[in-house]
Structure formats: structure tokens, C-alpha cells
């Protein structure tokens with residue numbers, strides 16, 4: 371029998387999206403073909419501690435509570451995980467062939483974990499340090515989109531200290547540049563946490579204060595009356611785009627509640643778009659993927675302005691939701707790649723990228 375590939379699945383994390391990650395990771399683990407892969411679940415607690423699971427720990431929450439406490443190693447030659455407590459792990463478990471970070475948001479999707487995995491010299495699924503970091507920061511991401519000639523919604527970036535020092539002046543500055551309604555967002559977050567739709571001046575102050583709780587950087591965007599269209603991208607240097615899908619939110623916008631709590635939001639795949647619009651979405655999705663220097667996978671989200679019928683690139687998500695009902699795998703399924711095959715492909719892409727990197731020289735002799 372061919373040797374199985376040992377995949378470390380990273381989940382949880384120091385992020386407002388900790389819970390969501392658990393659901394995504396459970397689906398990924400379930401769908402990884404056991405004939406091909408040996409899964410090592412690695413739970414990252416809310417405090418940022420890493421725990422490795424064993425066969426006895428069935429649920430991911432048990433891994434977080436009772437798994438062996440380890441620290442990730444940055445040694446390219448040695449084992450990738452080092453146990454810190456007395457409970458013994460099988461030595462083999464500490465050596466991993468590849469890591470699948472199923473971490474959403476801060477300290478997982480933002481390039482920090484990717485940096486550790488780079489130092490460790492281990493292949494991993496998804497975007498590298500730069501793509502992850504750039505895709506996480508809504509201000510930097512939008513600047514890269516704009517630079518690549520992609521259509522983006524007008525925005526203003528403000529820093530927390532500006533808000534604290536002169537809130538009145540800041541509100542006037544925002545109002546001089548953008549008309550209501552506005553969207554106020556922390557720059558580095560996801561799952562709509564800290565995001566408000568602002569209808570008038572009265573709502574602007576509290577929305578800025580809320581966003582400032584989650585980040586030192588805030589973006590204020592012109593609010594559109596828009597349909598929400600999404601497209602999945604898969605690949606490294608020659609990525610491909612899926613059939614687009616559409617989200618119809620049960621709430622006024624696709625907020626945290628509409629995403630995870632309340633039932634009634636609809637996912638429509640394929641999105642009801644003309645052929646030309648579909649092609650445009652796919653083309654823009656690939657260009658957005660490249661603009662941010664993504665690798666492996668990303669879900670690119672669009673706003674389709676109803677009054678003008680114009681498409682705007684809203685964001686890329688470098689570690690999209692991975693539950694069986696999540697848009698990323700669903701859109702691939704509709705494009706002919708079932709969930710388990712998608713995971714196979716993502717792991718292959720991780721190895722491919724790693725091999726590509728190994729071709730790069732890190733020494734110099736004149």
C-alpha cells in the first residue's frame with residue numbers, strides 16, 4: 371500500500387471566528403479519504419495554545435481541552451510539533467507531511483500562522499504570508515484591487531487615534547467624501563463581526579466606536595443596494611474560477627446573524643446572471659486572486675449594484691468557510707469537483723507550491 375500522507379488539520383484559533391473554524395475543520399476531517407490521508411487534528415485554543423488530538427478524542431472540542439499541549443517548531447529539519455507536557459504522543463504524529471490551516475480570521479488567515487509554517491519548511495494549503503496578510507486587510511486589499519484596475523466601492527480609511535482625538539472632525543471628513551448609507555468595518559476581521567450599516571449621522575459615531583473595538587484601522591465604505599455574488603478560485607500560478615453563486619441574506623445585509631445564527635439566508639448556485647456577467651465575474655475573480663498574490667484557494671466576493679447593474683469586487687477570503695453547505699466547496703461541486711476531490715487538489719497544490727519554492731536559491735556566491 372502506498373504510504374499515507376500525514377495531514378495536520380489546524381483549527382480553532384485566537385479569533386472571533388474560532389467557532390466557525392471548528393465546524394469547517396470537522397467537515398474537512400470527515401471528507402479526507404482515510405485510505406490516502408492520516409489526519410492529525412491540531413486545535414489552537416482561544417488563548418493561542420496548540421493541542422494535538424489522538425484517536426481517543428473524537429470531538430474537536432475535546433482535542434482543545436484534552437489534547438497534548440505542543441508548540442510548533444520553526445526548524446526546517448526537525449519534527450514540526452514539540453510536546454510540552456508529559457503525556458506522550460507517538461513520535462510519528464509530530465512529523466507532518468502537510469498542514470491544512472482551517473483557521474478563519476486573525477492569527478490564522480492573516481499570514482501569521484503561514485509565517486510559522488514557512489519557517490518550519492512544511493507544505494501548507496492556501497495563500498502564503500503576503501497573500502494572507504494582504505487579503506485580510508480590507509484597506510490594503512482594496513488598494514491592490516484598485517491598482518490592478520478592478521472596480522471597488524469608494525472608501526475612506528481611518529485610524530483609531532484619529533477617532534479618539536477628534537471624532538467630530540472625522541465624521542465631517544467622512545461626510546464630505548461619501549454619502550449615506552455607509553458601511554463601517556474593522557479592517558482586519560471577517561464573518562461581519564464589528565460591521566455596521568449606517569443610515570445617518572446619528573448612527574455614524576457608534577458604528578465607528580464599535581469597529582474601533584476590533585481594530586486600530588477602520589474602513590468606511592459607500593453602501594450599495596447590491597446583490598451579493600461569489601466565485602471560488604482554485605490553483606497556484608494558473609488558477610481557475612468556478613461557477614458563480616449568489617447569497618440572498620435574510621437580514622438587511624449579510625451580518626453575523628444572517629451568516630450563522632438565523633435561518634433563511636439562501637445560497638443560489640449557479641447565480642442567476644447573464645452569460646456575459648458570469649464571464650465577467652470569473653475574469654474579475656481571477657484578477658482579484660492575482661492582485662492580492664493568493665495561492666491555492668480563495669473565495670472572491672462581489673457586490674452587484676442593483677441601480678447601475680455594475681459589479682464591484684468586495685473582498686477575497688483566503689480561508690473560506692469549509693462546511694458542506696459553505697459557498698466555496700458548493701461552487702466547486704456545481705463546477706464538477708466534489709468536496710473530497712477538492713481537498714485532494716488543495717493538498718496537491720500545497721505540495722506543488724512547496725516544490726516550486728524549493729527551486730529558489732537562498733544562498734548567493736558571486
Ligand SMILES: Nc1ncnc2c1ncn2[C@@H]1O[C@H](COP(=O)(O)OP(=O)(O)O)[C@@H](O)[C@H]1O
Pocket residue numbers: 523553555559560561562563565591592593594595596598619623624625671673684685
Ligand atoms: N459597500 C457595501 N454595500 C452594501 N453592502 C455591503 C457593503 N460592504 C459590506 N456589505 C455587506 O456586509 C457584509 C459583510 O461585509 P464584508 O466586507 O464582506 O466583510 P466580512 O469580511 O466580515 O465578510 C457583506 O456580505 C454585505 O452584506
Ligand SMILES: [Mg+2]
Pocket residue numbers: 561671685
Ligand atoms: Mg464577506
